Amino acid sequence: MEKIIIHGGAHLNGSVKIEGAKNAVLPILAASLLASDGQLELDNVPILSDVHMMNNLLRFLNVKVALDEQAKTAVLDASRELSYEAPFKYVSKMRASIVVFGPLLARLKHAKVAMPGGCAIGSRPIDLHLKGLAAMGADIQQHDGYIEATTTGLKGANIYLDFPSVGATQNIMMAATLAVGTTIIENVAREPEIVDLANVLNQMGAKVSGAGTERIKIIGVKEMHGTKHTVIQDRIEAGTFMVAAAATQGDILIENAIAEHNRPLISKLEEMGVKVTESAAGIRVIGPAKLNPIAVKTMPHPGFPTDMQPQIAVLQLLATGQSTLTETVFENRFMYLDELRRMNAEFKIEGNTAFLIGPAKLQGAQVAATDLRAAAALILAGLAAEGYTEVTQLKYLDRGYYDFHQKLAALGADIRRVVVDDNQAVIIPSEINN
Numbered sequence: 001m002e003k004i005i006i007h008g009g010a011h012l013n014g015s016v017k018i019e020g021a022k023n024a025v026l027p028i029l030a031a032s033l034l035a036s037d038g039q040l041e042l043d044n045v046p047i048l049s050d051v052h053m054m055n056n057l058l059r060f061l062n063v064k065v066a067l068d069e070q071a072k073t074a075v076l077d078a079s080r081e082l083s084y085e086a087p088f089k090y091v092s093k094m095r096a097s098i099v100v101f102g103p104l105l106a107r108l109k110h111a112k113v114a115m116p117g118g119c120a121i122g123s124r125p126i127d128l129h130l131k132g133l134a135a136m137g138a139d140i141q142q143h144d145g146y147i148e149a150t151t152t153g154l155k156g157a158n159i160y161l162d163f164p165s166v167g168a169t170q171n172i173m174m175a176a177t178l179a180v181g182t183t184i185i186e187n188v189a190r191e192p193e194i195v196d197l198a199n200v201l202n203q204m205g206a207k208v209s210g211a212g213t214e215r216i217k218i219i220g221v222k223e224m225h226g227t228k229h230t231v232i233q234d235r236i237e238a239g240t241f242m243v244a245a246a247a248t249q250g251d252i253l254i255e256n257a258i259a260e261h262n263r264p265l266i267s268k269l270e271e272m273g274v275k276v277t278e279s280a281a282g283i284r285v286i287g288p289a290k291l292n293p294i295a296v297k298t299m300p301h302p303g304f305p306t307d308m309q310p311q312i313a314v315l316q317l318l319a320t321g322q323s324t325l326t327e328t329v330f331e332n333r334f335m336y337l338d339e340l341r342r343m344n345a346e347f348k349i350e351g352n353t354a355f356l357i358g359p360a361k362l363q364g365a366q367v368a369a370t371d372l373r374a375a376a377a378l379i380l381a382g383l384a385a386e387g388y389t390e391v392t393q394l395k396y397l398d399r400g401y402y403d404f405h406q407k408l409a410a411l412g413a414d415i416r417r418v419v420v421d422d423n424q425a426v427i428i429p430s431e432i433n434n
């Protein structure tokens with residue numbers, strides 16, 4: 001087993017570089033399935049366990065995938081005959097694997113994908129994905145833990161999403177690229193990662209317009225081909241380091257972070273009294289001695305991102321006074337708060353709102369991550385706590401953060417990642433970088 005051990009109290013200082021976005025690269029990797037000709041060449045690929053998982057799934061589907069971990073590039077060739085079936089083994093650990101469904105169906109007229117797994121933050125149904133694909137002429141059956149769809153050929157349709165689901169928008173958008181006729185999707189997700197995917201699709205020969213607005217139009221084309229693309233920066237990783245600076249009275253320049261993608265977080269940090277400056281070099285964040293309490297409510301983009309909810313909670317706990325945190329996107333994303341209670345956090349939860357009582361005098365403890373962003377939040381809490389914090393279940397952290405403890409150590413944190421035996425004795429420092 002591995003764990004991260006943090007001795008809290010350091011004021012983080014310096015600059016940190018942000019990786020390509022997990023939530024952009026995963027659907028873009030899946031989009032490679034649409035190219036019957038040429039290679040999709042990607043730069044700024046984050047080296048994460050989710051990326052390895054998506055690549056393994058694509059390899060199983062007979063896509064040729066070459067990942068260069070040093071150069072952070074990936075080259076994908078889906079010009080060979082593809083398989084239509086994604087078995088449970090390849091999709092069980094990653095929710096995002098469902099985004100192969102739309103491209104497979106569009107390219108092969110047949111897709112069979114096991115119901116995906118992922119972090120336990122909510123029930124995460126896929127009804128909106130399926131409703132959209134059915135409107136385009138897919139015949140969809142659910143059986144034996146699989147969703148299977150066939151079609152004689154997808155046709156353009158008018159689709160309204162009841163909720164601006166990121167995955168449903170991506171799946172339907174990708175399926176529509178090779179459909180006959182025009183598809184209009186309304187009430188779509190507007191996340192920057194949707195825009196990045198639309199840009200790649202257009203470079204691959206698709207005709208997608210409106211990404212980033214509430215309505216996306218896709219005019220179907222006959223064939224798509226490879227292209228070159230640089231994945232956008234990870235706004236959630238950037239946001240996590242912004243909170244790290246704010247929580248430790250630190251001073252961090254988050255290099256190459258895109259402020260435009262992090263407006264709701266920047267606005268909330270400023271409300272708390274954190275100094276945020278934007279420049280061509282990135283975003284500089286200086287944490288004050290005293291933080292103001294605030295109210296935060298997660299919303300689809302451009303609202304406050306649910307993927308920053310556990311991290312901002314740590315900051316709210318450190319603020320002087322009571323803050324509120326309302327989660328409207330996922331129904332079960334407060335599990336990490338019970339772990340923070342071990343570190344002396346005080347809160348109460350009523351419905352989908354947590355009342356966080358500050359200023360918490362956080363103390364080091366042994367805690368276990370319950371999901372990806374919970375892992376980041378527990379580490380942030382450890383940085384601000386008195387004494388030693390040990391965080392386990394690092395498989396969640398590795399889904400979305402590359403080199404996290406090394407990046408924090410380079411900023412002055414007293415943090416290390418170790419392998420321990422069953423008696424919790426340290427065997428060796430971990431060789432793992434992410």
Ligand SMILES: CC(=O)N[C@H]1[C@@H](OP(=O)(O)OP(=O)(O)OC[C@H]2O[C@@H](n3ccc(=O)[nH]c3=O)[C@H](O)[C@@H]2O)O[C@H](CO)[C@@H](O)[C@@H]1O
Nearest residue numbers: 023096124125126127128129164165166167168307329330
């Ligand atoms: C790989 C990736 O990009 N993951 C992100 C993506 O997940 P993901 O694409 O799974 O998130 P969605 O936007 O689809 O889900 C948002 C909400 O809609 C619900 N829903 C979704 C689809 C559906 O068919 N039916 C339905 O009810 C979900 O249960 C959830 O409550 O967006 C989330 C919301 O910003 C982020 O937290 C995830 O990090």
Ligand SMILES: C=C(OP(=O)(O)O)C(=O)O
Nearest residue numbers: 095096118119307372373
């Ligand atoms: C919830 C997340 O990701 P996923 O949708 O891949 O589980 C996340 O990135 O915080």
